[in-house]
Amino acid sequence: MPKAPPSPACGCPVAAFQKMISGKYKLRIVWDLKDGALRYSAIRSGLLRGLEGTPEIAPRVLSRELKALAQTGLIDRKDFGVVPPKVEYCLTAKGRSFVPVIAAIRKWGASHLGGEAWNESEKQIAA
Amino acid sequence: MPKAPPSPACGCPVAAFQKMISGKYKLRIVWDLKDGALRYSAIRSGLLRGLEGTPEIAPRVLSRELKALAQTGLIDRKDFGVVPPKVEYCLTAKGRSFVPVIAAIRKWGASHLGGEAWNESEKQIAA
DNA sequence: CAGCATCCTGCGTGATACTG
DNA sequence: CAGTATCACGCAGGATGCTG
Numbered sequence: 001m002p003k004a005p006p007s008p009a010c011g012c013p014v015a016a017f018q019k020m021i022s023g024k025y026k027l028r029i030v031w032d033l034k035d036g037a038l039r040y041s042a043i044r045s046g047l048l049r050g051l052e053g054t055p056e057i058a059p060r061v062l063s064r065e066l067k068a069l070a071q072t073g074l075i076d077r078k079d080f081g082v083v084p085p086k087v088e089y090c091l092t093a094k095g096r097s098f099v100p101v102i103a104a105i106r107k108w109g110a111s112h113l114g115g116e117a118w119n120e121s122e123k124q125i126a127a
Numbered sequence: 128m129p130k131a132p133p134s135p136a137c138g139c140p141v142a143a144f145q146k147m148i149s150g151k152y153k154l155r156i157v158w159d160l161k162d163g164a165l166r167y168s169a170i171r172s173g174l175l176r177g178l179e180g181t182p183e184i185a186p187r188v189l190s191r192e193l194k195a196l197a198q199t200g201l202i203d204r205k206d207f208g209v210v211p212p213k214v215e216y217c218l219t220a221k222g223r224s225f226v227p228v229i230a231a232i233r234k235w236g237a238s239h240l241g242g243e244a245w246n247e248s249e250k251q252i253a254a
Numbered sequence: 255c256a257g258c259a260t261c262c263t264g265c266g267t268g269a270t271a272c273t274g
Numbered sequence: 275c276a277g278t279a280t281c282a283c284g285c286a287g288g289a290t291g292c293t294g
Contacts, residue, residue: 012177013236014154014229020240023266027141040276050139058268063277085274085275094239102141104231109140112221113147150286167256185288186257210294211255258293265286272279 020072025057025065027102030074030091034099037078037090040066074098147199152184152192154229157201157218161226164205164217167193201225 021027025047032038032046043066047057066089069075074095080086091099148154152174159165159173170193174184193216196202201222207213218226 013233013241014158015151016240017232017236018148018151018154021145024142024145027145031141055268058270059277060269060279061267064266079276083274083275085277087276097239098235101231101235104228105144106140108225108228109144112224113143114140171256182288185290187259187289188287190257191286206256212257212294214256256294259291261289263286263288266284268281268283270280273277274275 020074023061023065023068025062026069026074027105029065029069029089030095030098031102031106033075033089033091033095034102037088040087040089043089069095147201150188150192150195152189153196153201154232156192156196156216157222157225158229158233160202160216160218160222161229164215167214167216170216196222 028047029043032043038046040062044057044062047062048054066075066077070077070089073092075089076092076095078088078090080088155174156170159170165173167189171184171189174189175181193202193204197204197216200219202216203219203222205215205217207215
């Protein structure tokens with residue numbers, strides 16, 4: 001991975017944020033991790049909670065999200081290096097500092113989206 | 128209409144939130160609108176502020192984001208029905224209530240992403 | 255001025271199979 | 275158990291040209 005041009009902070013904290021949480025699971029993963037470390041499969045199961053029509057989450061996808069989160073510095077990966085494999089993921093300080101933001105999002109979402117105020121677009125999510 | 132199963136608080140408000148702000152410009156549009164109504168081209172110009180390498184924003188894209196935001200109920204479209212066309216976009220009550228959330232995001236982003244703490248992944252944004 | 259119509263491309267996401 | 279490898283697809287998003 002070549003090139004490393006200077007990054008003009010421009011006005012993009014929002015853009016960086018969007019990139020950081022891009023993906024369907026990143027926010028939920030961080031949120032689920034707020035209560036403590038979780039293993040790969042625990043995270044996986046947690047992501048399926050409350051979702052009916054949702055097919056299984058492709059391991060490739062979850063793996064990528066976790067790597068991305070680790071690279072961003074929100075979570076930390078702990079490999080116990082044993083067999084059978086045991087790996088735990090937990091929040092970093094940065095990740096913990098981010099939890100309140102998610103809390104704010106959830107709070108707002110609960111007030112304005114949590115009810116039945118869903119429109120066509122959202123239904124397909126749950127359908 | 129397929130079932131509207133009770134939304135178990137699960138992680139759905141977050142999912143709805145993600146869908147609501149999906150797209151590169153939605154958050155910034157809402158943010159730029161917090162100070163008052165803006166016209167189409169004003170929004171367009173505003174989105175290019177501070178971005179050098181960024182090519183022009185495709186009208187198709189911006190148009191779509193605005194429609195989505197309107198459909199979500201975050202912004203309102205005011206067509207003056209005159210020639211030459213004049214259209215203004217402004218926040219709805221819902222949209223205004225959402226501004227603090229963006230503020231929280233920006234605040235956090237400024238602390239943790241605003242500096243030079245960008246890694247490879249983010250660089251391509253500015254590149 | 256504020257869009258819409260069309261084509262095209264990359265990536266995010268899902269599904270399936272395999273491994274250390 | 276915790277992933278990686280591969281194939282395939284839909285859709286966001288950019289580029290260009292045109293219109294009421």
